[in-house]
Amino acid sequence: MSVEDSNIPAPPPQGDPVVASGLEIAMNWGAALGGPEHLKVALQALEPQLKREHQQHVFRMTGLYLGAVISVAMLSSGIYIAQDVWWLATLLCGPSLIAMGKIFVLRRSDGDDMTAVSRGTRTSTHAAAQAQPPVQ
Numbered sequence: 001m002s003v004e005d006s007n008i009p010a011p012p013p014q015g016d017p018v019v020a021s022g023l024e025i026a027m028n029w030g031a032a033l034g035g036p037e038h039l040k041v042a043l044q045a046l047e048p049q050l051k052r053e054h055q056q057h058v059f060r061m062t063g064l065y066l067g068a069v070i071s072v073a074m075l076s077s078g079i080y081i082a083q084d085v086w087w088l089a090t091l092l093c094g095p096s097l098i099a100m101g102k103i104f105v106l107r108r109s110d111g112d113d114m115t116a117v118s119r120g121t122r123t124s125t126h127a128a129a130q131a132q133p134p135v136q
Contacts, residue, residue: 067100070101071100078090090120091121094124099114
């Protein structure tokens, strides 16, 4: 028995066109699978996959938000301390900022990133050691 053969009329689409479209698709799938019982079984089999995909999406979005927060915090703290401790500001706003953003947002890290961070760290610490602050 298919949906078209039943005596129950389909509910008229009211309100949201997305809901109406979803109902229409569900009715078509129910008819194609041989009835609502088969549709229920197919949807129950599909549910674990949908849950996994949702968890992966949440994980990726959390990484995106976390990367944005860390990047903004590093940048703002680097700008805030730039006048007093300029060499630390170069560490916070330099290649390490880009490397942290790349790790959290893109979920990958290359060896070149760490090389650039270590080179930037070495350069700024050597410059800080050479430049003595004026005596007040």
